[in-house]
Amino acid sequence: MNVLVINAGSSSLKYQLINMDDESVVAKGLCERIGIEGSKLTHKVPGKEDYVVEEAMPSHKEAMALVLKALVDPEHGVVANINDIDAVGHRVLHGGSTYTQSIVVDDDVKKVIRECFDLGPLHNPANLMGIEACEANMPGTPNVAVFDTSFGMGMEPYAYRYAIPEEYYTKYHLRRYGFHGTSHTFVSRETIKFGQLPEGHQRVIVCHLGNGSSISASVAGKAVETSMGLTPLEGLVMGTRSGDVDPAVVQYICDHEGKSVDEVLTILNKKSGVLALSGNLSSDFRDLRDAEIKGDEKAKLALDSFRHHVIKTIGGYIAVMNGVDAITFTAGIGENDGDMREKIMSHFAYLGIKLDPEKNAVRGKNIEISTPDSTVRVFVIPTNEELAIARDTVRLVEEAKA
Numbered sequence: 075m076n077v078l079v080i081n082a083g084s085s086s087l088k089y090q091l092i093n094m095d096d097e098s099v100v101a102k103g104l105c106e107r108i109g110i111e112g113s114k115l116t117h118k119v120p121g122k123e124d125y126v127v128e129e130a131m132p133s134h135k136e137a138m139a140l141v142l143k144a145l146v147d148p149e150h151g152v153v154a155n156i157n158d159i160d161a162v163g164h165r166v167l168h169g170g171s172t173y174t175q176s177i178v179v180d181d182d183v184k185k186v187i188r189e190c191f192d193l194g195p196l197h198n199p200a201n202l203m204g205i206e207a208c209e210a211n212m213p214g215t216p217n218v219a220v221f222d223t224s225f226g227m228g229m230e231p232y233a234y235r236y237a238i239p240e241e242y243y244t245k246y247h248l249r250r251y252g253f254h255g256t257s258h259t260f261v262s263r264e265t266i267k268f269g270q271l272p273e274g275h276q277r278v279i280v281c282h283l284g285n286g287s288s289i290s291a292s293v294a295g296k297a298v299e300t301s302m303g304l305t306p307l308e309g310l311v312m313g314t315r316s317g318d319v320d321p322a323v324v325q326y327i328c329d330h331e332g333k334s335v336d337e338v339l340t341i342l343n344k345k346s347g348v349l350a351l352s353g354n355l356s357s358d359f360r361d362l363r364d365a366e367i368k369g370d371e372k373a374k375l376a377l378d379s380f381r382h383h384v385i386k387t388i389g390g391y392i393a394v395m396n397g398v399d400a401i402t403f404t405a406g407i408g409e410n411d412g413d414m415r416e417k418i419m420s421h422f423a424y425l426g427i428k429l430d431p432e433k434n435a436v437r438g439k440n441i442e443i444s445t446p447d448s449t450v451r452v453f454v455i456p457t458n459e460e461l462a463i464a465r466d467t468v469r470l471v472e473e474a475k476a
């Protein structure tokens with residue numbers, strides 16, 4: 075079965091065509107500057123040169139048509155016919171409190187995605203455009219929505235409810251949802267599978283540390299906690315997001331700087347985090363590490379603060395699960411920055427967690443980086459959200475056929 079995975083942003087559309095017989099990526103690519111002058115499609119097929127198409131894409135519909143044209147192109151394509159694409163899986167940011175798992179798209183699903191525009195204003199409209207563009211260009215091909223919020227829907231009310239008046243929950247569904255859900259689901263399941271964690275010993279903490287960062291705790295794949303909230307702003311210090319701040323900070327900046335709440339939230343999302351703590355040096359952890367080595371105090375503060383919040387969260391999650399069987403690192407920093415992993419895990423030496431320095435230096439594959447006598451097993455597992463989306467798509471399309 076060939077599954078096309080679509081991740082539509084406001085002015086971009088990423089895709090991967092995956093052959094699910096062996097889970098190999100047949101082709102992938104990116105449409106940029108949709109709705110803006112200078113639109114461009116870059117189509118990549120393993121072992122071939124990139125194929126670049128510079129053509130107007132006034133909307134996602136035209137972008138999708140160009141993607142399909144590239145996929146069947148006699149020279150650069152990978153399938154003979156559009157009908158060789160059996161199903162499409164869409165990454166959708168917010169499913170609100172309606173959807174606890176992935177679902178085959180119909181009119182009701184589209185209605186809920188639309189109702190969640192408020193909760194995911196940057197992503198949900200684009201995600202819906204991606205679905206409608208596939209419906210227009212590939213009539214009859216099933217579309218599956220895979221929600222980033224599904225994982226967090228598994229939490230108990232005492233973990234997901236905000237302690238604010240009930241009417242805001244009942245009227246507006248204001249609660250903690252959590253994000254990076256596709257990654258947390260995939261990596262926690264892979265940890266159990268790869269580590270062969272026996273039943274009853276499947277308490278897993280996943281540290282998804284990238285430009286956006288979140289940590290989850292789960293037992294046998296069911297979420298117990300996750301650090302993001304109603305939006306991805308809650309939780310850890312991130313690349314450009316502040317993470318947790320006292321809401322009074324928002325009021326104070328509004329009052330003293332004459333800014334609107336929207337403006338302050340944009341600052342907290344885009345101009346904060348390690349970028350702000352480093353004195354606007356960079357949100358990229360490689361730049362910060364280089365600057366820290368050269369003695370830059372602000373870069374050191376940014377990295378220390380990032381680590382502090384990661385450590386605090388891991389410690390809290392160990393406490394709420396009455397222990398932990400495995401801790402797994404993933405995403406840009408989690409997969410590539412062995413020094414960061416070492417510094418974080420060394421805080422848990424008192425629990426008997428020990429890393430093997432040689433294994434901790436390996437990159438690009440699933441690996442157990444703890445020593446055999448470590449009390450908790452520690453892994454690096456590269457996240458693969460596209461594959462997770464494709465797997466859900468196959469499962470749901472096959473269930474629908476049965």
Ligand code: AMP
Binds near residue numbers: 406
């Ligand atoms: P992601 O959002 O998962 O794509 O991760 C992006 C982040 O990963 C950026 O802040 C990068 O600086 C960081 N990153 C990527 N490679 C490395 C590396 N080798 N060392 C430290 N950080 C890295």
